[in-house]
Amino acid sequence: xxxxxxxxxxxxxxxxxxxxxxxxxxxxxxxxxxxxxxxxxxxxxxxxxxxxxxxxxxxxxxxxxxxxxxxxxxxxxxxxxxxxxxxxxxxxxxxxxxxxxxxxxxxxxxxxxxxxxxxxxxxxxxxxxxxxxxxxxxxxxxxxxxxxxxxxxxxxxxxxxxxxxxxxxxxxxxxxxxxxxxxxxxxxxxxxxxxxxxxxxxxxxxxxxxxxxx
Ligand SMILES: Cc1cc2nc3c(=O)[nH]c(=O)nc-3n(C[C@H](O)[C@H](O)[C@H](O)COP(=O)(O)O)c2cc1C
Numbered sequence: 205x206x207x208x209x210x211x212x213x214x215x216x217x218x219x220x221x222x223x224x225x226x227x228x229x230x231x232x233x234x235x236x237x238x239x240x241x242x243x244x245x246x247x248x249x250x251x252x253x254x255x256x257x258x259x260x261x262x263x264x265x266x267x268x269x270x271x272x273x274x275x276x277x278x279x280x281x282x283x284x285x286x287x288x289x290x291x292x293x294x295x296x297x298x299x300x301x302x303x304x305x306x307x308x309x310x311x312x313x314x315x316x317x318x319x320x321x322x323x324x325x326x327x328x329x330x331x332x333x334x335x336x337x338x339x340x341x342x343x344x345x346x347x348x349x350x351x352x353x354x355x356x357x358x359x360x361x362x363x364x365x366x367x368x369x370x371x372x373x374x375x376x377x378x379x380x381x382x383x384x385x386x387x388x389x390x391x392x393x394x395x396x397x398x399x400x401x402x403x404x405x406x407x408x409x410x411x412x413x414x415x416x417x418x
Contacts, residue, residue: 251353251356251357252353253404254356254404255352255353255356255404256356256402256403256404256405257362257363257364257402258360258361258362258363258396258398258402259313259361259363259394259402260313260316260361260398260399260400260402261313261316261317261318261361261394261395261396261397261398261399262396262397262398262399263318264318264396264397265318266296266318266319266360266395266396266397268294268296270358270360271294271296271319271321271395273354273358274321274351274354274355274358274360274395275292275294275321275351277350277351277353277354278290278292278321278323278347278348278350278351278354279292279347280350281343281346281347281349281350282343282346283337283339283343283346284331284337284338284339284342284343285331285332287329287330287331287332287337287339287343288329288343289325289326289327289329289331289336289337289339289340289343289344290323290324290325290326290329290340290343290344290347291324291326291387292321292322292323292324293321293322293324293381293383293389294319294320294321295319295320295321295322295381296318296319300380300381301314301315301317301319301320301394302314302315303380304320304376304377304380304392307376307380308365308373308376308377308392310365310366310373311365311392311394313363313365313394314365314392314394316394316396316399317394317395317396318395318396318397319394319395319396320392320393320394320395321351321392321393321395322367322377322381322383322389322391322392322393323344323347323348323351323389323390323391323392323393324344324383324387324388324389324390325337325340325341325343325344325368325387325388325390326340326386326387327340327386327387327388328386336386340388340390341368341390344390344391345390348364348390348391348393351393352364352393355395359397360395360396360397360398361395361396361397361398361399361402362393362394362395363393363394364391364393365391365392365393365394366391367388367389367390367391367392368388368389368390368391374388374389377389377392
């Protein structure tokens, strides 16, 4: 066998080896990502189904870092035209929460909570048409659900207590938190580690679904 032929055979063997390694890499990456996706889907669904309103809390403290994570989750929500017409007031002063609890009969659990977050619409944020957002309560609702889901995932308990659309509750929150006029409180979310063993409700109902036509 002459040198030229040897060279060709070695090159061919190397090329086949390289191709085989590449195919192996692509196939193994695909196998690794599929179960990863499946696992993520299961974890997310489990978290959504586990979320429940929690209205009683232990004395275990909740840190500002944890509260910041909740607000970060809230701000990841979608908003109409990406206007993000929101502000978040984080409350971890026990006196302030006692005062709020006294003013809000539907949010008495604030007295026991470690912290609370008021999700507010910001009317100074203008939409593309130059007017204040008409979607603020929808955008802030999406943010609130993100926040509640993140709280659930962190082992925290929380509950949406209404501000908007009740004028008396909105006014109570506004005055307690010194909110300026362009900031409208959609809700106030007490937060703490759950006391007892609150359980989620199973709300799935096939009758609420229509496929293609009513
Ligand atoms: C717009 C809205 C307003 C609510 N207001 C209050 C409230 O003022 N006080 C309260 O204890 N729960 C309030 N909730 C919580 C509901 O009572 C609760 O979500 C509902 O009973 C379903 O229970 P779950 O959250 O455990 O699935 C409110 C929820 C929403 C979405």
